Amino acid sequence: MKLCVFSDIHGNRHYFQAVLQTWKNSEFDRCIFLGDAVGYFPDGVWVLDWLQENDIRCIRGNHDAMLTGAMPIAANKDEVYQIEDTCQHIRKKNLDFIQSWPDKIEEKFDNINLFFVHGTPDSPLEGYGYEDSAMAGFDQPDIDFLFIGQTHRPWIRKNFHTTVVNVGSIGLPRDHGSRPSYAVLDTITRQAEIIRLTVNPLPILQAPGKIHPVVLDCLRRE
Numbered sequence: 001m002k003l004c005v006f007s008d009i010h011g012n013r014h015y016f017q018a019v020l021q022t023w024k025n026s027e028f029d030r031c032i033f034l035g036d037a038v039g040y041f042p043d044g045v046w047v048l049d050w051l052q053e054n055d056i057r058c059i060r061g062n063h064d065a066m067l068t069g070a071m072p073i074a075a076n077k078d079e080v081y082q083i084e085d086t087c088q089h090i091r092k093k094n095l096d097f098i099q100s101w102p103d104k105i106e107e108k109f110d111n112i113n114l115f116f117v118h119g120t121p122d123s124p125l126e127g128y129g130y131e132d133s134a135m136a137g138f139d140q141p142d143i144d145f146l147f148i149g150q151t152h153r154p155w156i157r158k159n160f161h162t163t164v165v166n167v168g169s170i171g172l173p174r175d176h177g178s179r180p181s182y183a184v185l186d187t188i189t190r191q192a193e194i195i196r197l198t199v200n201p202l203p204i205l206q207a208p209g210k211i212h213p214v215v216l217d218c219l220r221r222e
Helices: 013-023 044-053 062-068 083-087 092-099 202-206 213-219
Strands: 002-006 030-033 104-109 112-117 145-148 155-158 163-166 181-186 191-196
Touching (some): 044 092
Parallel strands (some): 002 030
């Protein structure tokens, strides 16, 4: 089985459509989204519609939880997050869809134990798994692959029992702003890899609308 795992689209339709173009030539048996469909960029509703129409298995992220009221929105941060703006356009079917998302998924494919979460296993919505953190050394005998998002920085680390894969971000890469990423796992070969694209951010930078300057600065990172 070939499994595609992606995360943190954050309403960035321009980047996501570029990724979707490459997926037309890919044969994934299954796709799993690790959360944060909304926030930062204006097209969160479009992203939610796409995920639902394509029957994608989804996990809830912190921005999704803010949108439904399950987590508070810090007033001093929403100028950046743009969650309240998305709330003005959200429909009941979108809210119902998000509220059906679990905080984590545990699956077994081809005798491989997989764990999927937005943040970290002990803090699904608010945990951050950086490559230089203790999270990178996560190692459990009953988990073969752990897939995480949240940090917007992709990396892979193979430990004795568990391979930890941070799939990075499609909508807002924080290391190289024009390079969205996702992960692919081949369950037969037991190999995971990070796939990165290069997308021109100029259409966003030239017509930013309400997108916060801090977010635009991320897209400029080389």
